Amino acid sequence: MTEDRTAARDTAHIPVVIVGAGPVGVTAALLLARRGVRSVVLERHRDVYPLPRAVATDDEVRRILQAAGIHEEFAEVARTARGLRLLDARHRVIAEFPRSPHGHHGFPQTSMFDQPELERLLRAALAGRRECELWSGVEVTGVQQEGDDGPVRVTVRRDGSEHELSAGFVLGCDGAGSLTREAVGTVWEDLRFEEHWTVIDVRTSLPVRCWEGVDQVCDPHRPATFMRIGEDRYRWEFRLRDTEQPDPALLRELVAPWTDLSHGADFRVIRQAQYTFRARIADRWRRGRVFLLGDAAHLTPPFVGQGLCTGMRDAHNLTWKLARVLQQGADERLLDTYEHERKPHARQVIRLAVAAGWAMTGGQDGAAALRRAAVGAACRIPGVTGLANRNLSHPLSTGPLTRRSRLGATHCPQPWVHADGTRARLDDVLGDSFALLTAVPLTPSLRAVADGLGARILPVQETGDDGTLAAWLRAGRADAALLRPDRVVLDVVPAGRSDFTGTAAWAPLLSTTSRRIEPPVSAPLLRSTPR
Structure with a gap:
């Protein structure tokens, strides 16, 4: 995008401005485009964020990607996962929750993928739609609505120059540090979960002991998650102790149960990052014509693999309603149903992730052993694993x-x-x-x-x-x-x-x-x- 092109668009009225070109924002743009709604997606980065983040999706989100027009391309880069296993501290199986390759929505119940690959597929599809544009390298500095039902002014900065766009609606898909959330005037509701973990993405030709699903190690001293993402791609997640730094020596110790890592081995760390897993939900998702989606509206621990999925559901729920208002003159009260439908569902998923996190990792309190014993006992009750295997399309x-x-x-x-x-x-x-x-x-x-x-x-x-x-x-x-x-x-x-x-x-x-x-x-x- 050139500076002249940006300036030329300044005075144009844009039906929908989407802040953030992650999977949720671009999917929202594609779903709107398929219904003839024009949009502009604003993204501060000039290219796809190159490091892996989300790695799992469910069959409902595969169906949303179908609605966005990229499910066949996604199938080429996705890997079907067998399910989830709970392991004890010695890596003995406590319980196994298989996932079907043929889910309710017509796709495997769990698929593993590389987020940068998904984002490239979405952006390639976006580039083929005349109804939407991606403006990269643009920083959004302000979002302000004129009155209760007037247009929304979006101020952007690029290469030191500021410009103002007029939008009919704004979708804030700009993540946990959302500027759009500030414009909505929302505050976080803390759902009481916070733990510090390190996430390690690896590419290796070494033999790795895995079962083609997700392993959750239920060890209060060193809870961990492991999964195979691709042919030679793996992810490990470990909870860190207060003073620990994941240096090469600690890394070798952490992955030893899965692979023998000798000096000079083919074991390339693609990304190693430390995260604080939190559970939060915004108290309001809309103000007038400004909406929050994805991590701007909710944050979940990763234990049931629903972080990205929850945001994609937001986009699918809101876009058809927005298109009906914009294209066919439906009552704007239709848009009130977005938060009413999605917020309780997101809260339910987050609480499930928190419960799974406490049960699987054991937490750090005196009741940890009791919780792990209760999980093991519950999983031996006929039918419990079947209930746990149900899809999350509540x-x-x-x-x-x-x-x-x-x-x-x-x-x-x-x-x-x-x-x-x-x-x-x-x-x-x-x-x-x-x-x-x-x-x-x-x-x-x-x-x-x-x-x-x-x-x-x-x-x-x-x-x-x-x-x-x-x-x-x-x-x-x-x-x-x-x-x-x-x-x-x-x-x-x-x-x-x-x-x-x-x-x-x-x-x-x-x-x-x-x-x-x-x-x-x-x-x-x-x-x-x-x-």
């Missing part, structure tokens, strides 16, 4: 867009289906819109709702899948399910009923200036051929 909080029912506020599964003579993933067939999955013929009122939302209608008996969708509806005691663009169930037609259950709550928020969604009038099911 149902969202009940609200106008998340009606409570057996299926409400949950994600629909994603099987392979057959459409137009080809085999494809369900979401690729449904596209970026709302969708109506039905096991029965449509009533006129259901068809009217689908038309008002621009929803794709898909009779499940015509999908050519393995029966997954029909079985899912039956288990949920539903004849039809209305899916949001993020594939969360918006509403259902209960078995034997003729209409959705909560139209009066969600229809006003989703009604647009071009189309109005009329609540359905009760009518018997028509046994006509579905569209």
Whole structure:
């Protein structure tokens, strides 16, 4: 980006300005672009941060990458993990939690990856979209909203010169030290976890003892985490004692249980950094037209591998709503559902990570041995490991867009289906819109709702899948399910009923200036051929 190009854009109004070009910010830009919303992403670094940070993702985030258009490219650089093992101080297995290579969302439940590779894939996709631009080497110095519903002024500095942008909305994806968070006026709520760890990323051709999953060493004196990331890439994480410095001699001692590290061995440390793992959540995620996403809104210890995942869920939840407001004139109250849905879910994930951290590392208090014994005993109870193996796509909080029912506020599964003579993933067939999955013929009122939302209608008996969708509806005691663009169930037609259950709550928020969604009038099911 040249200085002239920046200056030329100063007076232009930008629908969405995204602060931060990490995975969350760029994914948000791509999801908006697929819905025709223009954005500019501002990033202070001139290139991808070269050192690895996040290394694990789940099947829901793989599905989000599919929505962003890069899942095939990501599959080339990702490695499926077998699951999690808890080890005692002598590296004996306490419990094993396998993860399936075929999760609810159509992808492996756990995948390992290198964050710089993911960021390069995202930026390459961004460069191919005319709806969004990345301005690198730009420091954001101020974010200020004019009134409650006016534009947001974003002040940036590049090469010593300051410029001001006018934005319809600002998404703060600028990390734990977020300047945008200051503009929102939020404060951290401390969820009471703080430990100092060293993280070591290594490339080596040495034989390394591993099981193609994650090892968590439950040792109060030296808790550790180990995982294989790639063909010759590994990560170790160790909790440090107060006075320790991870010098080469200590490093050799730390990794000895996994590999024999002699002097001169092929063992290249890519990154060695010290971190303080914290658990925090912002008390508010929005002020007017400024929103917080990712680490700007929440911080979690890494013990269940959900740091990056939680931020990606933020982007998926907010962007379709923002696009509906900007592109179709929906009520801005729709945007209130972002924090209402995401904040409780993020809090739940953070608390799970904190609980896992205390149980796995044993903490540093007198109850550590009791906790470790309780974990071991619990894992021997039939069914407990199965519960622990469930995905982390918890149902969202009940609200106008998340009606409570057996299926409400949950994600629909994603099987392979057959459409137009080809085999494809369900979401690729449904596209970026709302969708109506039905096991029965449509009533006129259901068809009217689908038309008002621009929803794709898909009779499940015509999908050519393995029966997954029909079985899912039956288990949920539903004849039809209305899916949001993020594939969360918006509403259902209960078995034997003729209409959705909560139209009066969600229809006003989703009604647009071009189309109005009329609540359905009760009518018997028509046994006509579905569209």
